[in-house]
Amino acid sequence: MSEKKQLKAALFAAFPFTLPILAGFLFLGMSYGMLMASRGFSFLYPCLMALTIFGGSLEFVAATMLLGSFAPLQTFIAAFIIQARHLFYGISMLEKYKDTGLKKLYLIFGMCDESFSINYSVEIPKGVDKGWFMFFVTLLNQSYWVIGATTGGLIGSFITFKLYGLDFVMTSLFVVIFLEQWLKEKKHYTAVIGLFSSVVCLVLFGAEDFLIPTMVCIVGFLTIFRRPIEKEGGLL
Amino acid sequence: MSMTEQIITIAICVLATLLTRFLPFIIFRGNKPLPKYIQYLGKALPAAIFGMLVVYCLKNVNVTAYSFGIPELIAIVAVVTLHLWKRQMILSIAGGTIIYMLLIQLVF
Numbered sequence: 001m002s003e004k005k006q007l008k009a010a011l012f013a014a015f016p017f018t019l020p021i022l023a024g025f026l027f028l029g030m031s032y033g034m035l036m037a038s039r040g041f042s043f044l045y046p047c048l049m050a051l052t053i054f055g056g057s058l059e060f061v062a063a064t065m066l067l068g069s070f071a072p073l074q075t076f077i078a079a080f081i082i083q084a085r086h087l088f089y090g091i092s093m094l095e096k097y098k099d100t101g102l103k104k105l106y107l108i109f110g111m112c113d114e115s116f117s118i119n120y121s122v123e124i125p126k127g128v129d130k131g132w133f134m135f136f137v138t139l140l141n142q143s144y145w146v147i148g149a150t151t152g153g154l155i156g157s158f159i160t161f162k163l164y165g166l167d168f169v170m171t172s173l174f175v176v177i178f179l180e181q182w183l184k185e186k187k188h189y190t191a192v193i194g195l196f197s198s199v200v201c202l203v204l205f206g207a208e209d210f211l212i213p214t215m216v217c218i219v220g221f222l223t224i225f226r227r228p229i230e231k232e233g234g235l236l
Numbered sequence: 237m238s239m240t241e242q243i244i245t246i247a248i249c250v251l252a253t254l255l256t257r258f259l260p261f262i263i264f265r266g267n268k269p270l271p272k273y274i275q276y277l278g279k280a281l282p283a284a285i286f287g288m289l290v291v292y293c294l295k296n297v298n299v300t301a302y303s304f305g306i307p308e309l310i311a312i313v314a315v316v317t318l319h320l321w322k323r324q325m326i327l328s329i330a331g332g333t334i335i336y337m338l339l340i341q342l343v344f
Contacts, residue, residue: 019326052250053246053250059249062249070245079252080255083252083257085285086256087259089257089285090256092282093278094278108258113289165333165340165341168332168336171332175332178283181283190280190283191283193287194286195290195291198290199291214288214291218284
């Protein structure tokens, strides 16, 4: 296959998997852009932040940070904590992102929740180049977010949405990916550890602060139960 | 906050994000085989993470006040049912989302 054909095949194979994210990111990105506009920021802010940070939850928080007083160290700590879950994605993708050449840099840069989930769990169609497939998943997802955020910043808060509830597309996406993983694995130890840790930490620490304790619990349980998990086929 | 301070603040957010995304790849680079424990985590983490992401999406649902998380619950049951029935990712996601939107716009 010529290089051009190969790229095209990968793009076409990747696109359908990104459709839910197209809907979700355009909607959430626009909400974010409109929030920025309502706080008096030019559309360039959401646009550039979508391009460079590319992490929805942090960008929403940053919208508030930018209106506060200048506090570099606090900003760094808060940002790192909000984004810490990416450490887990990286560990999970060490093998999959191998041998993808220079594309690897962008694959890692653009590794948001959604791109990670799709690139980890999707079975790439036969004959399609793995590296380019994952590259296009990542690129398409980021472009949806950038387009959404920029558009939101441009139109400001003039338009009230009749699309209330569309953000549930993200929940549905993760439910489906979780379910797919569940159906594929023989034992559900790790899935149950994830659900259990998250729910307990959510109740104990509240919606704003539960991610870090959850991550600690997950690693703790996975380490304690490593032997039974490995022995009884708890891994894919 | 001045414009320069704003740019620095955004740059710090970028830096922190880059760090969380690149760190594992920087630590475990090269052709050395991965430590067994990290290999294990790489395989064991994803299912746990997907569970965490589902809960993360639902973190602001209040089960002690109206609407008690009922629309979310119904929509998730719909997603799961659709998916077990047809196993078409797009159908399950679209179906669940539309049901959720109808529920919160018209019913709850």
